[in-house]
Amino acid sequence: MNAGSAKTPKLGVQAATKIYHMASGDLLALDRCSLDVHANEIVSIVGPSGCGKTTLLWSMSGLHRLSSGTIRLDGREITGPHPDIGIVFQEANLLPWRNLDANIHFPFEIKGEKPDRAWIAHLVNRVGLDGFGGKFPRELSGGMQQRAAIVRALALKPSVLLMDEPFGALDSFTREEMNRLVEEIWLDTKTTIVFITHSIEEAIFLSDRVVVLSARPGRVAQEYRVPFARPRSLEIMATKEVFDLTNTIKMDIVGERVRPKARERGTAEIVRIRP
Numbered sequence: 001m002n003a004g005s006a007k008t009p010k011l012g013v014q015a016a017t018k019i020y021h022m023a024s025g026d027l028l029a030l031d032r033c034s035l036d037v038h039a040n041e042i043v044s045i046v047g048p049s050g051c052g053k054t055t056l057l058w059s060m061s062g063l064h065r066l067s068s069g070t071i072r073l074d075g076r077e078i079t080g081p082h083p084d085i086g087i088v089f090q091e092a093n094l095l096p097w098r099n100l101d102a103n104i105h106f107p108f109e110i111k112g113e114k115p116d117r118a119w120i121a122h123l124v125n126r127v128g129l130d131g132f133g134g135k136f137p138r139e140l141s142g143g144m145q146q147r148a149a150i151v152r153a154l155a156l157k158p159s160v161l162l163m164d165e166p167f168g169a170l171d172s173f174t175r176e177e178m179n180r181l182v183e184e185i186w187l188d189t190k191t192t193i194v195f196i197t198h199s200i201e202e203a204i205f206l207s208d209r210v211v212v213l214s215a216r217p218g219r220v221a222q223e224y225r226v227p228f229a230r231p232r233s234l235e236i237m238a239t240k241e242v243f244d245l246t247n248t249i250k251m252d253i254v255g256e257r258v259r260p261k262a263r264e265r266g267t268a269e270i271v272r273i274r275p
């Protein structure tokens with residue numbers, strides 16, 4: 001797991017622009033969006049629905065090609081999927097006909113590589129899936145399936161883990177549990193994490209920085225540093241600091257939602273609230 005130098009961001013997004021070409025016309029999803037993520041950081045990306053969060057994350061993973069702009073990993077441009085970047089989606093996407101062990105080993109089979117069994121056993125233990133290796137996805141809860149998806153992504157020892165709304169489909173208690181798990185994994189591996197979520201509370205609990213994207217086309221509108229040491233306890237979520245930050249970010253997102261409409265009406269820019 002290589003860390004970038006102090007000056008080079010781990011993941012550097014420079015003027016990322018993405019246009020989807022469709023029969024009905026072109027759609028500008030990202031417009032010169034720039035963002036640096038530093039080694040060992042956890043950065044969450046929030047923003048109005050449809051603002052381009054997933055497009056940005058998929059571009060960071062190399063799964064999407066940008067229309068213009070660059071994504072750099074440790075200073076080197078990436079143009080396709082990269083072995084040093086892992087991704088976890090909202091759906092666990094486990095193969096239903098394979099048991100949990102076979103699902104975790106699947107990427108190694110595709111790559112023709114030998115899995116590091118000791119590392120996988122460590123991860124399985126870390127996420128609390130000891131003894132479930134022979135179970136099939138249908139025998140596991142949604143939370144357990146997502147734990148397996150996290151193990152599958154980390155098994156390849158990526159230095160960057162991209163997570164696209166991974167706990168959006170889980171109930172709120174399981175979600176809190178999974179948030180604590182992500183923090184534990186981070187404390188263990190110090191993997192750089194970029195996390196997309198619709199939950200501002202989740203973003204604050206997990207992140208060193210919360211980045212707010214503008215309404216589509218997505219660009220960085222605001223960013224906030226979260227000033228709590230780790231490990232964080234759920235009690236911080238009841239502090240006035242978190243309450244105020246949550247409201248500030250909420251108002252940013254609401255502002256971004258109404259801004260395009262205000263533009264259409266020819267009214268002035270919405271007044272922004274800053275910390």
Ligand SMILES: Nc1ncnc2c1ncn2[C@@H]1O[C@H](COP(=O)(O)OP(=O)(O)OP(=O)(O)O)[C@@H](O)[C@H]1O
Nearest residue numbers: 020022027029048049050051052053054055056216
């Ligand atoms: N493959 C695609 N082809 C055409 N348009 C797309 C494609 N993927 C996304 N879009 C459009 O691009 C815009 C940004 O989508 P994206 O999924 O990146 O936003 P998002 O912020 O992740 O959305 P949400 O908050 O709803 O998850 C949306 O208008 C979406 O409809």
